Amino acid sequence: MMRYRIYLLGAALGIILLTGGCSSDKAEIVTQSSFDYSGYEMLAAGKWEEAIPIFQEEVGNENAGSLAYLGLARAEIGCGKLEEAQSVLMEANEKFPDTSSILYYLGEVSNRLEDYEIATDSYYNLLKLGSEDLVVKKRLIANMWKTSDFEKIYMITKDLYKSDSKRYLQQLLWGCSIAGIEKHIDEVMGLVKGTDGEYPTQTMYQAYKMAKSGDLEQAVTMFRSEQAEKLWRAGKLDMGDYNAQGKGEGIGIAITEVFNEDSVIVGTWKNGKWEGTCIAWYGEVTNVTTSDHDVEYKGKLYDDTIYSGQWTNGKPEGEIKLKITEEKLYEGRDEDNSLVITEGTIYFKDGKAEGPVILTETYERNGSERQYRETDWYAEIHEFKEGEPQPFLFDTDDGEKLVYEAFTSSRSNGKAYYYREDPCSCSYIWE
Known part of the structure; x- marks a missing residue:
């Protein structure tokens, strides 16, 4: 009978298995032998209205457990009573903190109600419990960027980065940007040290400082063709002056694509789009060989391409200057x-x-x-x-x-x- 009841619970709630959650969920299913499971039978049959009074009675008991609150919230969700469900889940969260299923449903309901602060807190608590669920992280990110506590956003992006440094480096850079680059860059550099993100983060910051001083041309010189491969390893990235995710306002630095080539853009943006003076750079190094009297000489070809001019609404507009520099340097063969x-x-x-x-x-x-x-x-x-x-x-x-x-x-x-x-x-x- 207990196995049947556990099956009903999972089917009715549709609970997503969240890794790292508190063990109180499982413990309660095992020990709550006096619990009236008929409410979950109603949920499994889609009888939301009939289930509500059953769960209300359970919640009214002095020793009501989290299953009663979850059942009542699920029934109210089924009836479209999202505010009532949120209230029930918030009470349950106070009584049974760090319970993953409560946090998940509280996040879901709050997101649907556009209560982004509570949704963010719920998903963030799941992350701190050790959840590796990508759905939870995705919804945490979506909700946090609709809030206005920039320091908290930065703190969340740090924890996301710690959970998966390759996947969430961009989130970390956005969090640092919105909370203040100069304030947090030392901590960020400590986090990315020894990773593929170290060189691009360090170089973008150096270029950002130079661009903030008003010298975009000097800022571009921070990127060098001989180090280009190290720039591209971490993928597309950007950082700079932000007022929200993707809403750059001021100086921006981006590792991106320009005319289908891995490139860097340094310039000004507005509302997340390049606007005003911008410089795009692309660079690479290739091996070259020359020969004289059957003697081969090895060398390098350093290729730097720069586009500079005005961008409007995110696109180059009007006259854009192009300069391509190709320098061949051979070992032991200066004349070539x-x-x-x-x-x-x-x-x-x-x-x-x-x-x-x-x-x-x-x-x-x-x-x-x-x-x-x-x-x-x-x-x-x-x-x-x-x-x-x-x-x-x-x-x-x-x-x-x-x-x-x-x-x-x-x-x-x-x-x-x-x-x-x-x-x-x-x-x-x-x-």
Whole structure:
């Protein structure tokens, strides 16, 4: 009979198994032999109204246990009496603190009533009891960001991070941001020390300080191509000035994607969207090899790409300057070290490139004394419509051609020395 009653209890309440809860739930099911289970039979049959007086009588008993309160709350929930159910659950929580099923239902009912403070407290108490339930954590996060106690939000994000450092690093950075970066950054750095989040958090903070001083260009220099892989390991992250989750207002730093490349954006945002002056950076390092008289020389190619200009409503708008720096450095072969700088302006409308784009390239190569010498210039030419490459007419040695990209130089007399007649893969669409 007891096994049947336990089954009924689980079926009627639909209790989600929460790990780490207080043992009082299980103990009560075993020891409350005098409990009238007919109320739970009513719940199992969906007879909410009939169940209410049964549970009310149980709750009225001097030795009423948590099952009576849970049953009454569940019956009132079934009848749509959410405020009454919340009241019952709050009383039960006072009498039986740290009971996971009570906390869970109190959180659920309070969330439906948009009583986000009580919902947050309920789910947070479950977290502190050791719950690893992702549903509980998800609802805790959703509710806490609708509250206004920023220090409490930061405290919750710390505990979420401690429970799963990889999953909740962004929550920790948001909590630190909203409660005050300068106030909490030392503690945050202590928490992320030795993890994949240490380098990106430290570098974003350094860039944030520089940007707050008004020097966005210097802030971007905090991110270096030789350390790029360490930036991307922790995934997309952002921090800065906030007034709520996703509601940046002021300076923002984000590790994100720019034109499908892992990148960093430093700039100003408003209501969670980039607004005003912004600089986007992308960098990487690749291995390169050169040879001379069958002797190979190993080296590195350092690639840095920067977009700078005005963002409107979260997207680049108007003239955006593009600068690509590619530097090759070889071990034991200084004369082959080189620097290529490609620069130009791309016009954006609603986050999409429009019109002609001319990127001018200068090439410098080292001499034996490690001095750069500028030689010729080169130009790469494209035409865009709504971010996608378009064909255009350009003069070549074979006459005028309809091309998708053309390359000319100071030595080609205004003609393309290389061109493509098929669509190229380059596009500029802000996602």
